[in-house]
Amino acid sequence: MIPTTARTLSDDMSKRVLSLERLHVSFFTDAGELAVVRDVSLSVSAGETLALVGESGCGKSVTALATMGLLDHPGRIVAGDITLGDDVISGFSEPQMRKVRGARIGMIFQEPMTSLNPVFTIGRQLAEVLRLHRGHDDRAARLASLALLERVRIPAALERLRQYPHELSGGMKQRIMIAMAIACEPQLLIADEPTTALDVTIQAQILELLDELQKDLGMAVILITHNLGVVAQYAQRVAVMYAGEIVEQAPVTELFADPRHPYTQALLQSLPGTVDPGRQLNVIQGTVPTPREFPAGCRFATRCGEVLSRCASDVPPASRHGGNHVFSCWQRMESTS
Amino acid sequence: MHAQDSSTGSLIAHTESPWRLFWQLLQRDRLAMAGLGILLALAVVALLGKATTEWLVIFDPTTVRLVDKFRAPLSEASALLPDADRPLTGVYLLGTDELGRDVFARMLQGSFVSMSIGFVAVGISIAVGVVLGGIAGYYGEVRIGPVTVDTLIMRFTDAMLCIPIFFLILVVVALLPASIYNIMIVIGLTRWMGISRFVRAEFLSLREQDFVLAARALGLPAYRIIFWHMMPNAMAPVLVTATIGVATAILTESALSFLGFGVQPPFATWGNILADGKNFIFDAPWLFFIPGFAIFVIVLAFNLLGEGMREALNPKLQRR
Numbered sequence: 001m002i003p004t005t006a007r008t009l010s011d012d013m014s015k016r017v018l019s020l021e022r023l024h025v026s027f028f029t030d031a032g033e034l035a036v037v038r039d040v041s042l043s044v045s046a047g048e049t050l051a052l053v054g055e056s057g058c059g060k061s062v063t064a065l066a067t068m069g070l071l072d073h074p075g076r077i078v079a080g081d082i083t084l085g086d087d088v089i090s091g092f093s094e095p096q097m098r099k100v101r102g103a104r105i106g107m108i109f110q111e112p113m114t115s116l117n118p119v120f121t122i123g124r125q126l127a128e129v130l131r132l133h134r135g136h137d138d139r140a141a142r143l144a145s146l147a148l149l150e151r152v153r154i155p156a157a158l159e160r161l162r163q164y165p166h167e168l169s170g171g172m173k174q175r176i177m178i179a180m181a182i183a184c185e186p187q188l189l190i191a192d193e194p195t196t197a198l199d200v201t202i203q204a205q206i207l208e209l210l211d212e213l214q215k216d217l218g219m220a221v222i223l224i225t226h227n228l229g230v231v232a233q234y235a236q237r238v239a240v241m242y243a244g245e246i247v248e249q250a251p252v253t254e255l256f257a258d259p260r261h262p263y264t265q266a267l268l269q270s271l272p273g274t275v276d277p278g279r280q281l282n283v284i285q286g287t288v289p290t291p292r293e294f295p296a297g298c299r300f301a302t303r304c305g306e307v308l309s310r311c312a313s314d315v316p317p318a319s320r321h322g323g324n325h326v327f328s329c330w331q332r333m334e335s336t337s
Numbered sequence: 338m339h340a341q342d343s344s345t346g347s348l349i350a351h352t353e354s355p356w357r358l359f360w361q362l363l364q365r366d367r368l369a370m371a372g373l374g375i376l377l378a379l380a381v382v383a384l385l386g387k388a389t390t391e392w393l394v395i396f397d398p399t400t401v402r403l404v405d406k407f408r409a410p411l412s413e414a415s416a417l418l419p420d421a422d423r424p425l426t427g428v429y430l431l432g433t434d435e436l437g438r439d440v441f442a443r444m445l446q447g448s449f450v451s452m453s454i455g456f457v458a459v460g461i462s463i464a465v466g467v468v469l470g471g472i473a474g475y476y477g478e479v480r481i482g483p484v485t486v487d488t489l490i491m492r493f494t495d496a497m498l499c500i501p502i503f504f505l506i507l508v509v510v511a512l513l514p515a516s517i518y519n520i521m522i523v524i525g526l527t528r529w530m531g532i533s534r535f536v537r538a539e540f541l542s543l544r545e546q547d548f549v550l551a552a553r554a555l556g557l558p559a560y561r562i563i564f565w566h567m568m569p570n571a572m573a574p575v576l577v578t579a580t581i582g583v584a585t586a587i588l589t590e591s592a593l594s595f596l597g598f599g600v601q602p603p604f605a606t607w608g609n610i611l612a613d614g615k616n617f618i619f620d621a622p623w624l625f626f627i628p629g630f631a632i633f634v635i636v637l638a639f640n641l642l643g644e645g646m647r648e649a650l651n652p653k654l655q656r657r
Contacts, residue, residue, distance in 0.1 A: 068554055070553055072478070073479060074478070097556075098557075099556065100556070101553070101554055101555060102554065102555035102556035102557075106554075107551075107554040109547050109550065109554075110547075114546055114547040114548060115547040115550075115551045116548055117548045117552070117566050117570070118548070118570065119354075119355055119356075119569040119570055120569075121354075128555075129555050132555070132556060133556065164354055164355065166355075180551075180555060181554075181555075
């Protein structure tokens, strides 16, 4: 087994929309540098959905924000490249990034209830994006907003444009957020836990809508979630993150059928349904270490059941398993080779 | 509630903006509405006063009539007066002062000056307070050298708060020519600290809200996020403070005029009418009480309205 740079993960290079290459993000606090995201490489192609899964605080959202150029002080990209289409956007200035955000990358958030400005009507908020990136005048923006609302299946669109966010339900607001995110037909849509705050029936509708829009627009989608059920249904590929690192990346079917990394295995085994009813579910012992306590080597070393002596000190390289399956684990690397 | 999501839009209520909700709540507060009514009436009086004493002189505040000194309110003009100097109806509605000037005309003229000083001064302090508070709140963590923007701006605010403002104004007014504009500017530039603190506090909580992140994710420039998206959400306490601030500014101007540092003659303001009147308080009490009462009414009206707005903007009451 040869360690690879994760570059070659996606098969079709020409359709690649976004790639992160060896991305490191640190937060510079008074207590020193916290390496929150370490050596993250991933890519998505047009029409493809990449699911980014992991526990809360594992760096999924930080990775997404870094991609958008929205990391707040004291966070900063310390190494690595972010490439969107042919542009290395990690080197872009803020004014350049503003032309990327909303136009070439759309983003939707976890909390639709608070993601819209409470003092403006839906119509004004939608029109603002169109005016900004498309240079529409009022009339053109209005027509385009109507078309967008219909596109995200909002009934009585004309009336909705005049309404304020507090008059709409959570599912409706999330549809409007989606409409705003796709207003300029972006190449990439980042959905940061888009359904976590919604109830189950609405979740399915929203995900179906995203799926459909993706097919229509040929967008690449990064779906951030901790719901493995959602992953299985809507993603083509999965990247599993743990403590700021991608521990395993594979096509969906392969990841569920043949997980390599002990963390992925433990995660899948802890799902309900893996043990007989009435018996206790499997758990992963311990908690995710805080960034201050990250081990120098494999960050899962403190909780791993199959830890080797070198795990705590040496960072495991990415190894390939089959065509598109990459993972980082000393134990598995040695047992397969 | 989520179940309505997929239903057709048959249940759409009429649109209610947050401002309309606020207005509906405010309308229930009788004292606030009384305050608003008085203020609107006074605003009309002030505009009419400007028009009828300066542009189209119906009431002349400057005519000196030495034969008609210290006439009590509602007394008739002396028959000795030349026709050109007679007041409009031949009656001094609010009496005359020590130079025989018509107090009603002077009060009319003064109402515009006093109110415009109040509004312009507050306008200046809102502009300064909102910009400084907004920048401190939004760019709080950004460092300039060893200190953060927030520290820089807010410590400056604290420093301004430490200065006894009234004496600062006295010093500045003593050094500058005491024109209306200088007084407006001086009062405005020394009363913004409360507003900048409010706005900063609001911005600190707004900055963490998802809609701000969403606006950034749409590629909006920072100035647009600060002034277009965040500011309206931070305006509620500012409005309340500003309303009460107009009253304070009018009082400050009156106090300055009373001490002789305010707007200088021949411009009449309620403050300097009051100041002139104090010398004759026993001989001609109306010279003292009429402007005093006017100041009392306008300050009370602004305070009632401000309190009412504070109540109406209280989210606990909005739920009903």
